Amino acid sequence: MKKKHIIKIKASLFVLFLLLSVSCKKEITNYSELKTEGEMQAELTSPPLVPKPVGNRTAMKLKVNMEIKEQEGTMTDGVRYTYWTFGGSVPGSFIRTRVGDEVEFHLKNHPENKLPHNIDLHAVTGPGGGATSSLVAPGHEKVFSFKVINPGLYVYHCATAPVGMHIANGMYGLILVEPEGGLPSVDKEYYVMQGDFYTQGEYGAKGLQPFDMNKAVKETPDYVVFNGKVGSLTNGNELTAKVGETVRLFVGNGGPNLVSSFHVIGEIFDNVHVEGGALINKNVQTTLIPAGGAAIVDFKVETPGNFILVDHSIFRAFNKGALGILKVEGAENKNIYSGTIQEGIYLPEGGTIQNMPVTESSKTIMPKRTVAEKIKIGKEIFETTCFACHQSQGQGIPNSFPPLAKSDYLNADSKRAIKTILHGLTGEITVNGQKFNNIMPSQNLSDDEIANVMTYIYNSWGNNKTVVTPEMVKSLR
Amino acid sequence: MYKVILIAILFFIQKGFINAQQNKMVQIQEGSFVPLYGSTDKKPVVVKTFFIDIYPITNDDFLIFLKKNPGFSKSKIKGIFADKSYLSYWESDFDFGNINPKTPVTSISWFAAKKYCECQGKRLPTIDEWEYVAMADEKKIDARSKTEFNKYILSWYEKSKTYENSIGKTFKNHWGVYDMHGLVWEWTADYNSIFLSGESRKDKSEDKNLFCGGASVNATDLMNYAAFMRYAFRSSLKAQYSTRNLGFRCASTTRK
Numbered sequence: 113m114k115k116k117h118i119i120k121i122k123a124s125l126f127v128l129f130l131l132l133s134v135s136c137k138k139e140i141t142n143y144s145e146l147k148t149e150g151e152m153q154a155e156l157t158s159p160p161l162v163p164k165p166v167g168n169r170t171a172m173k174l175k176v177n178m179e180i181k182e183q184e185g186t187m188t189d190g191v192r193y194t195y196w197t198f199g200g201s202v203p204g205s206f207i208r209t210r211v212g213d214e215v216e217f218h219l220k221n222h223p224e225n226k227l228p229h230n231i232d233l234h235a236v237t238g239p240g241g242g243a244t245s246s247l248v249a250p251g252h253e254k255v256f257s258f259k260v261i262n263p264g265l266y267v268y269h270c271a272t273a274p275v276g277m278h279i280a281n282g283m284y285g286l287i288l289v290e291p292e293g294g295l296p297s298v299d300k301e302y303y304v305m306q307g308d309f310y311t312q313g314e315y316g317a318k319g320l321q322p323f324d325m326n327k328a329v330k331e332t333p334d335y336v337v338f339n340g341k342v343g344s345l346t347n348g349n350e351l352t353a354k355v356g357e358t359v360r361l362f363v364g365n366g367g368p369n370l371v372s373s374f375h376v377i378g379e380i381f382d383n384v385h386v387e388g389g390a391l392i393n394k395n396v397q398t399t400l401i402p403a404g405g406a407a408i409v410d411f412k413v414e415t416p417g418n419f420i421l422v423d424h425s426i427f428r429a430f431n432k433g434a435l436g437i438l439k440v441e442g443a444e445n446k447n448i449y450s451g452t453i454q455e456g457i458y459l460p461e462g463g464t465i466q467n468m469p470v471t472e473s474s475k476t477i478m479p480k481r482t483v484a485e486k487i488k489i490g491k492e493i494f495e496t497t498c499f500a501c502h503q504s505q506g507q508g509i510p511n512s513f514p515p516l517a518k519s520d521y522l523n524a525d526s527k528r529a530i531k532t533i534l535h536g537l538t539g540e541i542t543v544n545g546q547k548f549n550n551i552m553p554s555q556n557l558s559d560d561e562i563a564n565v566m567t568y569i570y571n572s573w574g575n576n577k578t579v580v581t582p583e584m585v586k587s588l589r
Numbered sequence: 590m591y592k593v594i595l596i597a598i599l600f601f602i603q604k605g606f607i608n609a610q611q612n613k614m615v616q617i618q619e620g621s622f623v624p625l626y627g628s629t630d631k632k633p634v635v636v637k638t639f640f641i642d643i644y645p646i647t648n649d650d651f652l653i654f655l656k657k658n659p660g661f662s663k664s665k666i667k668g669i670f671a672d673k674s675y676l677s678y679w680e681s682d683f684d685f686g687n688i689n690p691k692t693p694v695t696s697i698s699w700f701a702a703k704k705y706c707e708c709q710g711k712r713l714p715t716i717d718e719w720e721y722v723a724m725a726d727e728k729k730i731d732a733r734s735k736t737e738f739n740k741y742i743l744s745w746y747e748k749s750k751t752y753e754n755s756i757g758k759t760f761k762n763h764w765g766v767y768d769m770h771g772l773v774w775e776w777t778a779d780y781n782s783i784f785l786s787g788e789s790r791k792d793k794s795e796d797k798n799l800f801c802g803g804a805s806v807n808a809t810d811l812m813n814y815a816a817f818m819r820y821a822f823r824s825s826l827k828a829q830y831s832t833r834n835l836g837f838r839c840a841s842t843t844r845k
Contacts, residue, residue, distance in 0.1 A: 182749070183749075184749070194746075194747035194748075194749075223674060223677070223832065223833050224749065224750070224833060224834075225834075226745075226746055226749075226774070226822075226834045227746060227818060227821070227822060228821055228822050228824075228825030228826075247824070247825050248825065249822075249825040249826050249827075249830055249832055250832040250833065250834060250835075251674045251677075251696075251830075251831070251832045251833065252672075252830065252832075272821050272825075273817045273818070273820070273821045274814045274817040274818065274821075277814055277818075312740075320747075322740070322743070322744045322747055323743065323747065325739070325743065325814050326736070
């Protein structure tokens with residue numbers, strides 16, 4: 113013990129970690145015999161928060177009180193889902209221990225619940241990871257205890273038959289076993305856990321959506337989300353940090369099916385505890401997190417801005433919800449990131465793709481088209497240019513891309529809408545009562561094309577049937 | 590001859606009608622099926638002809654029973670026969686408060702359910718009997734492979750407070766029985782036999798079937814999630830347990 117403290121003072125934290133991991137085998141036997149001193153109630157937190165670090169405390173007897181609740185919650189705007197939860201949140205409460213702790217686990221199944229549940233903690237060395245001792249009927253409590261002897265970040269989950277369904281409904285969370293002396297201290301720590309959800313309706317279908325077993329068996333989720341719902345880490349729920357701070361994320365993947373390619377857009381992980389274990393990899397862009405696995409990542413944020421957390425299996429991020437934001441505030445650092453320095457026209461010599469210079473648009477002939485023609489051509493343009501974000505029926509994507517169908521924003525002002533296509537749009541807008549804060553780039557379309565696509569949009573999905581002419585577009589260019 | 594048959598038919602219809610009115614039971618014809626668990630080598634088990642209550646026991650029914658058997662009231666019942674949550678939602682020994690009397694009685698221990706049925710000259714159904722009746726939908730005796738039927742059962746797990754619904758509001762199945770799904774769980778006589786006897790044959794340990802992969806080892810139909818949940822629920826119980834979503838109905842080998 114004494115020797116290690118001296119090392120700790122002298123060496124950098126990284127070196128300490130290497131030593132710990134190198135000497136791991138020897139430590140394991142020690143920890144199983146390590147005597148605990150004293151007793152305390154474990155602090156449990158809902159995501160994205162984590163309990164206080166263990167610091168230098170000795171191994172203790174740690175009491176964990178976990179209540180299981182089956183409860184209705186929001187998957188995304190207008191979509192309800194019956195979640196099964198550890199501690200009332202998805203993922204379940206974060207449990208923070210240190211190696212050598214003796215955990216006395218009280219698992220309580222709320223009397224209103226319909227189902228029996230149990231808990232399998234991957235941090236447990238024993239049959240079923242605790243599951244064999246913890247099957248608990250509604251209205252009852254089971255107590256079991258275990259000693260955490262391997263440092264790392266571990267998943268826990270319900271393992272009652274049918275296991276897949278219990279996990280698919282949100283019954284998972286993380287338990288951290290810190291090494292002796294704790295993890296190196298950082299400025300911010302957060303808890304993020306991915307999960308895939310299977311609903312009878314498609315993504316965004318309104319109302320209370322029941323679990324769809326067939327989709328789950330086929331592994332075709334409608335939702336892939338962080339922290340149990342779309343928008344848990346966006347629209348006012350962003351993770352935050354200041355420039356210069358070091359951020360640590362405890363990232364888990366509950367599954368039940370998908371493996372996560374966890375990535376933070378615009379950041380590089382300085383350190384990754386690969387698979388939540390002792391091995392540290394450095395300078396990692398994307399780390400793979402298996403279903404029923406975890407990783408600890410940390411990185412220093414050097415520049416301000418929004419850093420987007422995604423599953424880089426990227427359709428999951430933009431079409432199924434696996435998207436979060438880390439908002440970093442502080443002074444710009446132009447040495448690290450300049451921002452746009454210059455905007456110019458790029459004309460490759462002899463290339464076939466050429467942009468029409470802005471001044472020439474006045475010379476192009478404005479064809480006279482009937483409304484039916486405009487709609488037909490406009491539909492083709494929409495289906496190649498617009499639908500990826502605004503979706504095929506103009507329904508948009510909640511929290512990301514505003515709807516065009518029955519859109520109050522669109523119908524209120526056609527000039528504003530034309531300008532949005534011509535010049536793009538950045539910043540917060542309110543559409544049909546929902547706030548959106550995103551970027552739409554300006555579109556490289558001719559006056560005629562814009563007139564056609566706008567006419568198509570205005571004459572579809574319950575909009576006000578405005579007819580846009582190329583002349584209107586030209587006057588706003 | 591024709592007349593005799595007609596009279597005989599009328600007689601049986603009437604008798605059946607009276608019985609249904611008084612005892613609310615229907616006859617379940619002998620048959621066989623392969624249950625999710627509990628059959629040796631996945632062979633069909635035979636369910637002999639028996640009778641089962643059309644509806645689960647209601648709060649009203651149970652109050653009548655308690656008045657005759659006050660030893661099973663909230664305050665009098667012995668600790669070994671019921672835990673603290675026994676009839677927890679009742680206001681007092683003989684008052685279930687403002688709730689609808691036609692809602693199913695729940696928070697009942699196995700001992701109390703068994704006693705109730707015995708006092709009617711009946712018994713609790715076995716798991717096999719219960720499952721045999723429960724696999725029928727409106728039309729078919731065995732609807733277990735129907736997607737819609739399974740969806741219906743599974744959707745119940747996601748609806749809260751269904752115990753506040755009156756009996757008889759779900760569908761009437763092929764046998765004329767209501768509320769096998771969609772209302773509350775129900776006690777069976779041998780609710781814990783599957784995991785105990787099933788495993789003791791093998792390695793003398795209990796409960797193994799229930800966890801992770803183990804749950805699928807002896808199961809006959811891995812897609813029958815609805816049944817998985819019932820077996821899992823039953824095996825989490827002990828005879829003195831009572832929960833808010835668990836009621837019961839009675840069965841009988843002979844007509845009552």
